[in-house]
Amino acid sequence: MTDWIEPNDWRQWMQRIFSLQPLLVIVLAGVLFVAELRYDWVERMLGSYLVSSNSQRPESGAIWEKGKKARTARTTLEKIVTDRQSVQREISNVENIGQLADTLTPGQGVILAPEQLRQLYLRLPEAVSQQILPVFDLLKISANTRWRRTYIERTDTGLEIYLLDSGNRVLHQAGIGTNDLSHLDESLVPEPVRLEDLPRFQDRIYAAEQFFLSQESFPEEVQRSIIPHPERLLAAGGQIRRVGIADETGAGLIELGFEIVSGTETGVIRIKGGEWSVWRLRTLLEAKTTQPATDLTKEIGAPQ
Secondary structure: OOOOOOOOOHHHHHHHHOOHHHHHHHHHHHHHHHHHHHHOHHHHHHHHHHHHOHHHOOOOOHHHHHHHHHHHHHHHHHHHHHHHHHHHHHHOOOOOHHHHHHHOOOOOEEEEOHHHHHHHHHOOOHHHHHHHOOHHHHHHHHHOOOOOEEEEEEEOOEEEEEEEOOOOOEEEEEEEEHHHHHHHOOOOOOEOOOHHHOHHHOOOEEEHHHHHHHHHOOOHHHHHHHOOOHHHHHHHOOEEEEEEEEEEEEOOEEEEEEEEEEOOEEEEEEEEEEHHHHHHHHHHHHHHOOOOOOOOOOOOOOOO
16 A cells, blocks of 8 residues: 655655565666667657658758748759750751740750851841841851850840850850741742632732732832732742732731742742831722732732
8 A cells, every 4th residue: 555644754755765566667767768878769669750751741941941942943954954955955946046046935945066157147138147147157167176066045136146255255246036937937939820710819919910019109218018028939930920928917917928820830929028118018009999909910010
């Protein structure tokens, strides 16, 4: 029976301290302490419990946040590397800078070797290539061993081109505007169709003579806006018989279709012109004729 009465002297205190029950408690505590030092069983049990309940506990705290940031950074880095590798594979097959621009999104860039840029440069219309870099300046830079790479970046206004040395210092910088880019991927090979076969030009087809006489009444800068690179039409060969004006606009541009006859073959070359300038020309054409030309042999007089 347990004695709940407080001891009256030190002898009673000693009897109670060195009784069987306190000694067993002390021995058991000592065994547990030594076992903990030897086998770390408390840490192991606590660790096992934390692992088993890990999925039920909320992800909070500094360690969780650090791990989350590390995973996010790793995922972002993998995406950047994957996107860059994908872009590098795509640009290996591009034929001109216009196609290169189409593979990039605003803010995205790509690295080209000097030889790759030279090949793309040679495929540019002369007016655009001279705007980027005069050919003699490119020859001078090519002869300079400092030019090691070219960085091309897509922007909201077009393309920015940087010729760099081994330390990524800029040797030359140039840009291509959005309007010029829209013409770079236009094919010089006539599409083997007639204007009537293209629905976008329906009811807006005019005789070539009427079209060019009306265009001539505008200042040169407006004419250049209607047909930004007329030399491309001359390079196509054949005779332009009719011109179609599309009824849809996009990015401030309107598509024009030039029907070209070469021998027994008929085809259409499509070029994009400035929306405002083309609209002014179309208004003038509609004012001078009430019926667009639909027959190649029909003769339409010059505007009065």
